[in-house]
Amino acid sequence: MDKMCVVGTGSWGSALALALCKNGYKVDMWTRNQNQADEINSTRENSKFLPGVVFPDGIKISTDLESVIKDSKIVVLAVPSQAVRSVSKQIKPFIKKDQIIVDVAKGLEKGTGLRLSQVVKEELPDNEYVTLSGPSHAEEVSRYMPTTIVAASPNLKVAEIVQEAFMNPTLRVYTNPDIIGVELGGALKNIIACGAGMCDGLGYGDNTKAALMTRGITEIGRLGVAMGAHVTTFTGLSGIGDLIVTCTSMHSRNRRAGILMGQGKSLEETLDEVQMVVEGIVATEVAYKVSKDLNIDMPITNAIYSVLYQGVDPKEAVKFLMTRNKKNEMEEVVNHGFVHN
Known part of the structure; x- marks a missing residue:
């Protein structure tokens, strides 16, 4: 054996x-x-x-x-x-x-x-x-x-x-x-799952979570491609698949941590209650810094970073995301390499 x-x-x-x-x-x-x-x-x-x-x-x-x-x-x-x-x-x-x-x-x-x-x-x-x-x-x-x-x-x-x-x-x-894409999909989806939990903790509904997940995979792919990943990896199991399960399940400690913070608990109080490693917290800090170094636009990551590390109220972070400059979805997709011209 x-x-x-x-x-x-x-x-x-x-x-x-x-x-x-x-x-x-x-x-x-x-x-x-x-x-x-x-x-x-x-x-x-x-x-x-x-x-x-x-x-x-x-x-x-x-x-x-x-x-x-x-x-x-x-x-x-x-x-x-x-x-x-x-x-x-x-x-x-x-x-x-x-x-x-x-x-x-x-x-x-x-x-x-x-x-x-x-x-x-x-x-x-x-x-x-x-x-x-x-x-x-x-x-x-x-x-x-x-x-x-x-x-x-x-x-x-x-x-x-x-x-x-x-x-x-x-x-x-x-x-x-594509080990780059698989690793980045697994790491970065934890950030979005923290955000999904915050939305749940705030009492927001399915519309909010669907928007967060969809725009979340977009910015995961944006950073991933800049770091050498293949874009199609993020449409697979380690991309959208892992994102779905982590953002929607109570098994997810990242989502649970987000829920607690959305309900008004501090990061320290949240970690004390979860009692397990919450990978999305460190991933948010690292991805935030890497995105700045590479000049990659990651508004959801920025917003979650502001809640975790700058004391911003989750409601204010959501307001920031909803009131940014107007965009054209398809132009954005083409410009960032998610479809071929």
């Missing part, structure tokens, strides 16, 4: 470990918390992140990173985006060149603005790298609800290895060579 490993024991890493185990692999998971390892190994449940989901005997939790990495065909990095660099450094002494790294975080590195594939390549330049992204809540994947995701890598043969490892009757995996 081939072995796979998952570095991290959050909800998404746990869901993917379950998928790999279902596919017949032995799965070792790493956590730095011995109490968590003991609890999951004994109760067969990750009560903090996936309560009620039973872990099969084929999954083992350990705090010994070297033993978890050893002999694993695929090394899944399932840690928050801002921990990817430090964890990559931690596994460097143990990882072999023929092991494939699969990163499942969705974010941009604070301070550098780098995509996570760039971060990993700086620390582990000799390993093949694939990112997994798409509309996929761990709560549903862990209960084997039909889900589709994307394995992205410039090396399609490596992406196909990962596709084969994860794919089963309830988890369909597509491949895509």
Whole structure:
């Protein structure tokens, strides 16, 4: 039986470990918390992140990173985006060149603005790298609800290895060579989801959310193309697909955080209540700075940034978006490369 490993024991890493185990692999998971390892190994449940989901005997939790990495065909990095660099450094002494790294975080590195594939390549330049992204809540994947995701890598043969490892009757995996677009779609949709939550918290309706999502994917694509992505990627699973699920579901911690802020809570109060990493908060800061550096117009991102980091009232941010200069939708689309002239 081939072995796979998952570095991290959050909800998404746990869901993917379950998928790999279902596919017949032995799965070792790493956590730095011995109490968590003991609890999951004994109760067969990750009560903090996936309560009620039973872990099969084929999954083992350990705090010994070297033993978890050893002999694993695929090394899944399932840690928050801002921990990817430090964890990559931690596994460097143990990882072999023929092991494939699969990163499942969705974010941009604070301070550098780098995509996570760039971060990993700086620390582990000799390993093949694939990112997994798409509309996929761990709560549903862990209960084997039909889900589709994307394995992205410039090396399609490596992406196909990962596709084969994860794919089963309830988890369909597509491949895509546009790793830039897939990574940016996954990271930037969290910003829009925070905004969608704010609209919900303010009591606005379906019209508002539809407008926010539609204009949101437009500016995601605008920045993505400027950073080297292919525009069609944003019409797929890691673009509009991930945007839809993150903006509309209560499983989304980004949307939940936005709801709380729309109801008048501060950022600090919001994070205290959510009690989990909200990737869209850091992504907003990074995307705001990158868009300024590249001179890309991102009004929704600017508005959400103003709420998160400048103390602007969410209602005022919405008013700003609604009262900007008049525009022609089709001219804007053509000018920013969303259709060919």
